[in-house]
Amino acid sequence: MNLLPIRVQALEALFRHVERTRMAGVPVLNRALQVEAVGFEAAAVEPAEAPAAVGVLLTPWFMNLVWLPLSPDADAGRVGRTKTREVGGTGFEFIGGYEPGLGAYEACSLASPMFEFPDQAQARATAHAVLAQLRPAALPVSNARRGFLFGRSTVEARP
Numbered sequence: 001m002n003l004l005p006i007r008v009q010a011l012e013a014l015f016r017h018v019e020r021t022r023m024a025g026v027p028v029l030n031r032a033l034q035v036e037a038v039g040f041e042a043a044a045v046e047p048a049e050a051p052a053a054v055g056v057l058l059t060p061w062f063m064n065l066v067w068l069p070l071s072p073d074a075d076a077g078r079v080g081r082t083k084t085r086e087v088g089g090t091g092f093e094f095i096g097g098y099e100p101g102l103g104a105y106e107a108c109s110l111a112s113p114m115f116e117f118p119d120q121a122q123a124r125a126t127a128h129a130v131l132a133q134l135r136p137a138a139l140p141v142s143n144a145r146r147g148f149l150f151g152r153s154t155v156e157a158r159p
Helices: 004-020 120-134 143-149
Strands: 036-042 052-058 063-069 082-087 090-099 103-111
Touching: 004 036, 004 052, 004 063, 036 063, 036 120, 052 120, 063 090, 063 120, 082 103
Parallel strands: none
Antiparallel strands: 036 052, 052 063, 063 103, 082 090, 090 103
């Protein structure tokens, strides 16, 4: 049984609920955007880890790279803790989270708030562009372009 679609649907359902409840009336919401999971695929995991997927979660208030264990029973002991995970050859700091009905997950912020995106199509295109840079099948990316995309400087200070 392929758990990936079930887990991604649960992720979207959770954050739609969060939008309607916890985020209701909060001024950081970009009303031109909606919750959408983009490009979730199986992730390379460490030998002792349970299977997981990685993709981008768009919401009206953030765009996150999300590490989603395929089992809702995954260890929730990492809530609030950070872990560096390699995705596409780049190390990202993920913060552990847990939500009833979804279980454990980890998130790495890519953008927040989301007012720079005029519509869902542009936010989705940006999510796809991020994933294209991180997928092993993607064309080689220069360090300068990767640094620009992820907001990191690739120029080291010289003494």
